Amino acid sequence: MPSVISSPANPSRLLGPIRPELIRRECLADLFEATARRRPDHPALIFGDGVLSYGELDALADRVAGRLIEAGVRPGQIVGLWLPRGLDLLTMQLGIAKTGAAWLPFDAETPPERIAICLEDAHAAGLVVDAAGVDRVADLLAAQGASPPWTAEFLAAPTAIPGPRRPDVTPDQPAYVIYTSGSTGKPKGIRIDQGAICHFLRSENAMLGVGEDDRVYQGFSLAFDMSFEEIWISYLVGATLWLAPRELCADPEALPLALNEQRITVLHAVPTLLALFAREVDSLRLINLGGEACPPALVERWARPGRRIFNTYGPTEATVSASLAELHAGQPVTIGRPLPNYGLLVIDPAVENGLRLLPRGESGELCITGPGVATAYLGRPELSAEKFLVNPWADSPRDARLYRTGDLARIDDDGCVHCLGRTDDQVKIRGFRVELGEIEAALCRRPGVGTAAVLLRHDDGIERLVAYLVAESEPAPTPGALRGALAESLPPYMVPVHLEFLPEMPRLTSGKIDRKALRARPLVFSSGGSGVSDIPETPAETALFAELATLFPGQPIHRAADFFADLGGHSLFAARLASALRAHPAFARFTVRDVYKYRGIGRIAEALAECGAQAPSAEPEWTPPDTRRRWLCGAAQAATIPGLIVLRMAQWLAPFFAYHFFTGDPDDSLALAVAVSVAVFVLATGAEFAIAVAAKWVLLGRLQPGRYPLWGATYFRWWLADRLIEGAPVYMLGGSPLLIWWLRALGAQIGEETIIGSVTMRGHDLVRIGDRVSIGNAVNFENVRVERGQLLVGPITVADTAYVGSYSVLEGNTHLAEGAHLDGQSALSDGTTVPAGRFWLGSPARDGGAFDVSALKPRPAVSRCYRAWENLFFATGCLATAVLFFMPVFPTFILIDWLDDIYPWLQSDRIELQLIKYFVLAFPATAVLIVCTVLLSAGLRWSLHPRLHAGSWPIHSGTYRCRWLVNQIQEASLNVLHGVYATVYAPWWYRLLGAQVGRDAEISTAQGLIPDLLNLGDETFIADAVMLGDEEIDGGWMTMQPTVVSRRSFVGNGAYVPDGTVLPENVLIGVHSRVPDNAVIHSGETWLGSPPVRLPAREQTAGFPENLTFRPSPRRRIGRGAVEAFRIVTPHAAVIAVGYTTVLNIMPLAEAGQWGAVVWTLNVAGLLYGIGAFAFVALLKWVLIGRYDRRAQPMWTPFVWFSEAITNLYEGITVPYFMSYLRGTPLLPLAFRLLGSRVGHGVYLDTTDFTEFDCVHIGDYSELNALSCPQTHLFEDRVMKIDHVRIGRLVSISPRSAVLYSAEVADGARLGPLTLVMKGERIPDRSHWHGIPAAPA
């Protein structure tokens, strides 16, 4: 059978396929019930967490129908339906269908007055509403003498006995009624019968092919008949409907995501909605567009193999759709051909002389024939007679009548219909079909109005509805009052913006209103009633009108006006309006999207009021913990600190002591002394781990999740355990099974085959990691943190095969489900879950799509035996590297002892003289230590293992162990050589390890790098704490790729450079940013954030001569080299000096067997050393720098060298031997005050990461959690810029957040984890910000 028959005698007439079997004697309820019987357990509706199967929905709707039938509802009657979106609405709709009656749906936003009019017009038997809607309509219905509405709650209430069934329903009884704007002043109702709609569903789906396994999105309002395609075609075939929550329906970002997540296969939509979708929806196999013209670009964008796209066309009067076209990219968009049993014809619009079919190709009025054509408009015989005609070209009773659509159309040579616009005087305002007559009639009903004429005018590029009125009686009503009255009964877009009273209406000789004359009148805004703004009545309106008056000075502000069309607003105005409104604290959540969404001033005001009614987002007030408790805790903490320092010193004092215990006499064996010393070193190191584990269990036991008062007993115990755990040299264990054992010993539950690069954990008991999990390097499990005077303790769970990228931060109460992936440099904040198989990224982490499991190679199996041998390898490797890198201290000792011997006059009993002597002697000795360490690591590096190459290897392989060993050597040597970071020596050091480093590269504390695969170009700059191309481990495989930073590129502090990155030249990667994928990044660009964003412009630092930035003179190089050499050596010299002096003084006590005195002396020495380390750096800072203040200083100047030296010494001596023990105590703020910082009372500091101390200002009771940092300087274009960072009172900063210089965080604000406050930014008081860069949370 051909799909379309073109009647040869009537060229512009098309008939769809003739399918009599689609026309049956049935009603809507029959269709549903057949499906419910066929597959009762299949899900019918899904809304949020609620799922109703066909069987359940059937039973529920039966109850509703039973109650309605009991109440007297019968086939042939009409029942109003006015409920918000949700399961209830669809249940009620089905319930009405099951009575055999018709429903009359209203959109949730319809004014109650319009509902009352329509109900009366349709002679409705009643109205179904929800409990909330009753109050809004009850009075109106009562005034009409109508019965009170039924509530959904009443109708759906359980019954003991089944209700009555519906009597027989005939196909000519109504199924539903829909109202559209009508020209006679009243909206017009279109009644569609059961036979018509049932046939339509079968007919259209014969073409669309929605099937029982489809999942269909339900987004349309029931008042729009495209909802039948969604709902009732699904019911017909037994598909599943997914109802989106209201807030999702219009969200172009969230909706496609949700559709994908819900695996929706069928989407019916208006083209505008689809065009707004911000992303592809992979699951869609069928898209049906309708309701408005479809732009070809949309087809181009959405067409893809395996997906069908349809365009359907039809007025409500012909039952939803009458024609359909399948759309293909690159082909013209038409409305296609008639659906089965439908017909389309094009006639001459001038019907006064009879109906005349036009030849094919000519444009005329499109008419529809077929079983879908409605009988008539409700109660509008004249209008019905005009639009519904007898079809003179009928072939069968099926197409006995035709409907004139009023649309202009043309049939092309291929037999496809092209829609060309409207024929009649309907106008389109903002996409709505409006009959001006309806507005005129509404105006005429107002008392005092005689004649009214409404025009759509275009003035100054703005479309406006303008009403001209002649007053009937005095005083004439004011335009404001008229508009107000109209708004009660008409939708906002139908309320004229401008109303003008005329003494007389201009008329043609025929007596008709002369619209041309009216159109020719100039619009007068400045004076007269209509030029006056409406009077604001609510606080929201007051604020809105005031802001609009500022933006559009001199223009009247009306509720009915459209922001864009009437006021002439455009995007910048919309942006300014939203921003200005947000400045009112009550409207802080208003968005520019609301302006676009609502457009009308009245509607915007309502949206504004709604968002004002929501709880303001201000952070709650809190009371800081009391001072007495703080100092009590502080005193307890202070009492433990000397012991903690001694414990740390013991690791190197014990071997010192052992060595000297066995040397000094002429016949002592040097070999024995070294052997004993090494043995003692190994024991001391082991003891540190053992003490930490023991202390954790004895002091803390098993930590329970919850909230504990800051400075309380639990806090103290946690703090002490945390200090002890932190003191253990865990860096030796990274990337090996030893790390897993260590974490398990501390209480973490970790499954089999899990691999962890390096991690900080703050509450081990609450960490549960599954099997085959991959965790990268320098990951922070910050599941214990302080917030608003409380210690928050929460669990972190990472399920099997999940992945946590390097440099990520996880707070407590977070969860990674099975196979979930968290990208590097991401932050998972408290309460967040990454669903199974999803890939999340960024700070704050957000969904980035499904993780492509196929990208992972299968995990290689590994035997138990192999793993045992591996464990042995790692254990031996750890021990061997630790011991090997301890060896260089012996030449150092030998040198000092030798110097001591050849200059006997240096001997003294006075401790301060001893200290000075050894400090001086330690300089050449430390130089020996450093040279030996460098030679050792280089020697190991070049002798032990071959070069590492790019590629992918199992984690159980020689290559992985080789990589681990390289890292081990690097870590162990950096324990001695950390001073070389950020010096002129750093490039040499990395070259020695195998990296390619260009001329004048600056490398600060880089982490994770693989020297063999690192290439840094000339003049590159790697700032502090950059994670630079660490290996990628996932699914049992390690991948290493070359990481390249090209000439003059800059990587900011704390940034994450993923393995395999190739940065082109002259790129700037901002502070804490993740480097974007290679494909998107180009030379000269600036990228910032996680996920990274390209910035349009970069602040250039200019004005400093090149010889102070990129091209220093040899003298400056030597100067800097000297200062930096001093700073590398000094920390070790200090340690050695103190070590020698201490050992010398306790030796006699030890020889005398006074071990008690030995311990006591060690304690005193430890404390004195800690304090000394602090005092030394403080003194140096005050002498060399004085007070830090705002300044910009090029890199090659002594100020920068000294400043960096102080920072380095502070980090090298003061922090490890003193300040790190003060973390989390009330003593740390005091220490910082001595260094020049302005730190208020009761401040909680779990970080020592301050540099330019004087520039740090922190108000009372603020809290800075671990790894957070007031970043008071940055290097930009080789210029060091310093400025103040001001943090107010009661501010709470989560782990790993940074506040850049010149920024201010106002009182009571809260910053989330891994948050970056940008330069010069001000975080308002009591607000909550999160992310890189910080944005309101």
Added chain:
Amino acid sequence: MAIPTPADARRETVRRIVRQTLAERLAELLDTNVEAIGSLGGPPGRAPCLAAPWSRVGLSLSHEPGLSLAAVRLHGPVGIDLFRLGTALPDLERLSRDYLGPATAAMLAAQPDAERQTAFAKAWTTHEARLKCLGLALDEWSPTLARHLARCRTASLTAPENGHWVAALAIAD
């Protein structure tokens, strides 16, 4: 393509003039006649588009009183935006933070007062050009939006009467 328009013309007139001129230039460019180009449909506020076989041609328009800009890209989307520097915007700091993002806001705040308005106009037009290029509506800045926008490459344009006009062009692959 810069199209001067009467400064006091109605927006409707301006649209007509610009679309007509654009259609003529497109006809030359695509080697066809103006009729084949059609009306460059699309309602006000939406980008004009061409029917097949030229539906890959990206078009973008921006109007200010006195001058309109049109951008044509033969293969792929394009966005253009024009800004007339007039009275200084008092709420520039708030606007830039809300819509252009914290980093740009900080960059603008760091500008000398005399240059801030122009710098804002540059940043704003770049932002709008990208939005237009991707067919997105204006929205408050968010990392997600920024990530979308980062797909575009942009260029600042030197518009006639330099000093009064700021414009930017964006393309995406």
